[in-house]
Amino acid sequence: MTPDGAMLILLPVLCLFSGASWAATLGGQEGDYNREDILDPKSFGGVTNFSTFLLDRSSGMLFLGARDAILSVDTNDLGKPPLNITWDVPEEKRRSCVAKGKTEVDCHNYIRLLEFLEEGRIYVCGTYAFDPQCAFLELSTFTLEKAEDGGVRMETGKGKCPFEPSQHYTAVMAGGTLYTAATSNFLGTLFDISRATGPEQERIRTERSINWLSDPEFVSSAFIEQSADSNPTGDDDKIYFFFTEVAKEYDLYTKVKVPRVARVCKSDVGGMKTLQRRWTTFLKAQLVCEDKPSGERYNILTDVFTMQHTQGDPSSTHFYGLFTSQWEHEELSAVCVFSLTDINKVMDGPFKELKKTCENWINPEPVPTPRPGQCLNNALKAEGFESSLKLPDKVLTFVRDHPLMENSVTAAPLLMRKGIRYTKLAVTQTGSGEEPRGAVLHLGTDRGELHQVEVMGQNATLLKEIHLFTPQEPVNNILLHKGQALVGSPLSLARVQAEGCALYPNCEVCARARGLGCEWISEACTKTTAKPGPGDMVDDALRKCVRKDERCSPPPRELQVSMGLRLLLPCVQLSPRPCSWDHPPHRHTRQHHSDLEVTVTEESLGKYTCTCQEVGPGTRDPTPCRRAIYHLTVESPSAGGTMATAAGRHVLAIYILFFVGGIVFGIFLLYFITRRRSISRQGHHLPDNSLSSEKGRDLLGSSATPQSPSSASLLSEGFRLTEKRNGTATSTTTTTLLSNQGNGGHHGNSYSGTLIHSNPSNGHGNTLYANCNTSSSGLKFAEILAADMLDGRTGERERVRPEGGERESGEGNEVDEGLGDGLAEGIKGLEEELASFPMFKSPAPLAQCEESSI
Template sequence: LCNYKKNKAKDGGVQMETGKGKCPFEPSQHYTAVMAVDKVLFVPTSNFLGTLFDISRATGLEQERIRTERSINWLSDPEFVSSAFIQQSADSNPTGDDDKIYFFFTEVAKEYDLYTKVKVPRVARVCKSDVGGMKTLQRRWTTFLKAQLVCEDKPSGQRYNILTDVFTMQHTQGDPSSTHFYGLFTSQEHEELSAVCVFSLSDINKVMDGPFKELKKTCENWINPEPIPTPRPGQCLNNALKAEGFESSLKLPDKVLTFVRDHPLMENSVTAAPLLVRKRIRYTKLAVTQAGSGEEPTRAVLHLGTDRGELHQVAVVGQNATLLREMSLFTAQEPVNNILLHKVELVHPSHIVWTSSNAEGCALYPNCEVCARARGLGCVWKEDASSDHTLCSYLFAQFSVINLSAVSLLTLSPPERCHPSPRELKVSMGLHLLLPCVQLSPRPCSWEHPPHRHTRQHHSNLEVTVTEETLGKYICTCQVHRHNYHQSFSQII
């Protein structure tokens, strides 16, 4: 049972708003909610028995509190895991398109005529300004559309059809169109199997703008419906629709509303290949941090909680995934219920049992060279705030495993230059040497050495013929992420 603080009462007390229709009756029930910028709450809930489900605008003006149609074609025994409010920015929204809310869940598919219940992952979308229809779909969403999410490893044919968690990340700060959704999946047949797939906002919207799926009752086959009425069913209000006289969803024609009522499902699916697949491990929660800019490849670090109370950190660069760290969080093997990334100063004691840990998996790398090699894992060589030494540290300072959901990242100062101690080589006259230099990025390495002509560079390595004039100090400089890493040698006889 939940209550929400609303306003001060006339007697000076606090007037409370009931939590009915805003949170589940059963604490163990899957639940998600998202609040828009104007403090309007959008939430999926069920009735007391857990037999009827809907997605509703649960706060705001009473006449604007609308919900989904209670039909199995709209929601069929869903299990919600996440939601996201995507606000359009004025700079990237010349069409005046409405803000949107996305919901992620698993439900029983009605489009498959099978004896067993087939579960499929879905993404549903509604528009923030939707207030329902005038006659058809009164107090119901007129913009509710949903599509199937497909996380499939095509070489093996393995499809992951149970959605466990979704983490929303804006890849370019301030650009809503760069939003990606990292989905954590398992399989209906193999529970000890986990996969992570990422879906872009643009791919989801492209599917929502595509053909609709329809059940033709004469032969029980799904086909593309024709014709689609105008204006397009399910689309959000924009400048063009308002110019045609559709300033509100209340003014949409009944034929448009009837069509969207009967065709909430899209024909095409939003597909992606797994970034990561782990066998004999069941992941329960996912959080993602990101690093990389300019010419450097974008790298994501996945923070994955398991059902045994462990945390796994996996770095993803392109199509390559590397396990960075595994650690136990609890003394008992209890599942990780949530992962919160936060600034250190926002940590406060709570009655909620939680554990925090510095994300210092990079501390395993003892020197600047190996730390620089691990830059794809989010490691940087930087000064330690508590000492005068430089250490290999993770780009993001700290995370906690906690039953809350908010994200803010703490970006640290850029790494310092590496200055390793010189290595002395005993040599003899006339000897041919190949001095190694580890090239850590696509940028070329350069050598500083005594002025002579008895050297030749092979890629990043340097070939040297030992003479009296070639004795001295040799320094190789390689640029890594706009900072320099030095490797130095000196020769003695």
């Protein structure tokens, strides 16, 4: 065969191979969510680190505080380019910040505060390279106010904004005055809850005492404004702060963290002699989120969402708290709700005191009058206490020494989830008037997901799990507006439907919303005007979907699996208590909330049963209900469904690879033998340059095919698939990763009967990755096959490192002694001939490569 003939055969094969890779790459980019409702990092022009959201509900404009910038996004039309204001730190100040021991990344201006002011302005505060500064943003022109010298008009932000970008912080505007909870020094060792703006003599803060604040992590704040109609006693308005701190009341060998709620009064201006420029109304109480049946207590507060259950009635305010546990090694999350009424009852209760002699906490006696920490009202003003400056010293001394209340504000979890960590929470209320009330919890995760959970009575139902961002982007903001949730991460922004019957994806969960006016009609959950009759409630609606005995006795499902596979067994959770699994005794499982991840081995084959606790109408104690039964057996040739389809694609791809590889190798072999015989006839001698004794030769940089008799596997010494710079492979090598297509990309409802989830973490099915590149010096390629492992719900696929393309030699030496040398010379000659073709003289474009979610 002549070299020209070999090239005529080789070119179509290479084109076919590249075309298949490109088509497979494009075919796997379907998402499980409308990508038009998501603004990715490219949409923001390089601006990152979004930490603060502020929404103008009248216009729908969303303001985002980022690193060195403030952005404005029109939530009514996400297609409009965002407006951008740059507010960065001068280079000299950044260098000074780094010289003080801070990292260069932190020595920027991270916008941590956005609050509306009067006259169409926004108060903006940033860390400003560990020297907090504040500025004023004009909404009409969307510019920062200028000083006389032409720069940004700034004022100190100390006490208004944290020094460090990652420090816990919260702030709220009350009647045009800013109240903050933040660190107040460069080192981050002093903590204050303060009135940060207003007249200088009224700017007061907490006492510097561990009895007041003990290494707190501030979470949230809320201003509760009393209306004249609902406040006949003339009680003062209050500001509430939520945080986690180290408890001083527990004398244990380790630091115990407890969640707290603190309260101050809006008209408090401090004491005359005692507690000068300090709060005279600062009181705090412990929040207890505990599941008594299991004894599990959640003591780390992560987020708080404030909502009035009855519009216009501040006394109906409830605080939905998101918790995790200090003691659990695995990821754990819970949601508890606390009413404003219960909090005020505890604040009006007994105080807790530390007796110095034996260091035991006891109830103090006696409590002076007027009551310490009490907000001003009409009765106190009638007694001559028009201001906190007129309070007696004994009252101020008592509140200084006893800020903690004896009783705790307790609640049982609405929801408990294992194997997942929630970061943000928002709540929409369902039902109105006399209809049954429920709530939909919108929960952001630390892996860029949004979970929507419906809570009705004592039952919680997972509605949807939406994968919005990459797993490296935790959800850090959720705002509700016009039936939609605006979800943010440090890099992206998404808009998601938050209300309506469309949230309920199947008949069973739609039935649980029957009291909310939803009904399952024509394979969809739709709004109905027909009110439920006396016997037409949740249980009756459930019977229309499936008989009750079948609901707790699901038919067993047999799954034929292969060894080493990682799969996720789904289980629908209807109760706020975690579901449990019975399975063969081995250690190859891990529970992701109610679902179970299994690594298939010989010991893991067998029966898997998921049991959940449910509470029915008229009963108070939960009863066990089996929700899923699976039998894992070894995969057979007749295995169908998703696994069979995926396996078939995988095997077919392997056959194609070996077929193409065989053709190419045969062409090379014929060409090299012909060339060697021709050289031999001319009397030339080949130098001894065989690679057979050099194991580990650089696979990417070598122009020869390495052959090592000691290499035990085709996948022995390769390179990492993910080693790319700016989307380009670091070498001129075609790399092909064949992967399972799974069961498609749809993952809006993870309980739609799908047993094995395929890469749902970014909404895409698995794709065939291909990086095709040629250089002007010639064409070099190696085919590397990698197996991937399914990681269940999170959609992660462990990329098995492709090992080197060395193949077992032994028969290569049997051709003759100089074949290795001929191969080296032959490949070099082939590269020169390929380089002579015009199509190989310029680099070929890389196929667009979808990053895997790891």
